[in-house]
Amino acid sequence: xxxxxxxxxxPDDTLERICLVALNGELDHTNAERFRRDLQxxxxxxxxxxxxxxxxxxxxxxxxxxxxxxxRRLVHDRGCALSLANPQPRLSRLFHLTGLGPAFxxxxxxxxxxxxxxxxxxRA
Amino acid sequence: MTGDGGRHWPIDDDxxxxxxxxxxxxxxxxxxxxxxxxxxxxxxxAVINVLEHGGGEGTLSFWHSDAFITVDVCDTxxxxxxxxxxxxxxxDAVRGFGLWLMNRLCxxxxxxxTASGSRVRLRMSLGPAPAR
Numbered sequence: 001x002x003x004x005x006x007x008x009x010x011p012d013d014t015l016e017r018i019c020l021v022a023l024n025g026e027l028d029h030t031n032a033e034r035f036r037r038d039l040q041x042x043x044x045x046x047x048x049x050x051x052x053x054x055x056x057x058x059x060x061x062x063x064x065x066x067x068x069x070x071x072r073r074l075v076h077d078r079g080c081a082l083s084l085a086n087p088q089p090r091l092s093r094l095f096h097l098t099g100l101g102p103a104f105x106x107x108x109x110x111x112x113x114x115x116x117x118x119x120x121x122x123r124a
Numbered sequence: 125m126t127g128d129g130g131r132h133w134p135i136d137d138d139x140x141x142x143x144x145x146x147x148x149x150x151x152x153x154x155x156x157x158x159x160x161x162x163x164x165x166x167x168x169x170a171v172i173n174v175l176e177h178g179g180g181e182g183t184l185s186f187w188h189s190d191a192f193i194t195v196d197v198c199d200t201x202x203x204x205x206x207x208x209x210x211x212x213x214x215x216d217a218v219r220g221f222g223l224w225l226m227n228r229l230c231x232x233x234x235x236x237x238t239a240s241g242s243r244v245r246l247r248m249s250l251g252p253a254p255a256r
Contacts, residue, residue, distance in 0.1 A: 028172070029172040062222050063172065
């Protein structure tokens, strides 16, 4: 058995120029590279603000955090914004400890994350 | 003093099964909530160190008393030494990041060299969290 993270783009016509991606599963060392490719594919090659819905992500380790950092660099290099939304307590703990919550524009809900990238001013 | 005799599991790349097993045993020992999550994250980091830098093979041992849960994560490479532990959070979230996390998350965190490799020992109090 291997662990998997499912990456899906959520179609939403109300989200102008924002790509909403939902994650489900457990993200760890064994699937981080595959996840990185899937996430890059979901994010696409066009510049776009990205909101990642973490509701269904039940685990993330330091290798997963590195993938999020890589995606953050990619999105920022394109002049766009990234916000992660609704982490489960276990993930919140990891983001809190690593001090990376503000860097990821972490928000409690998808709606607030959408608002954060629209305003273009990610806050803590 | 009550406790179990300890359990030993080989480390492989089925991390999901390993986490599930750890959660089950740590819950049964009385660990809950954030501290259970902390132990889970720390043990996972120790195990991925074995997969990444520790020769890819090793053993996870779990046991508890009334006072502590102890988890030993042993590798066969023996390259891990305490000098890799960073007191400050590593900037780039790559090298030493897992060790830094383990140090932050657990009540006790030690690295020892043994005859057969390196051993990471993670220990959590089952009583009130010690001041850190």
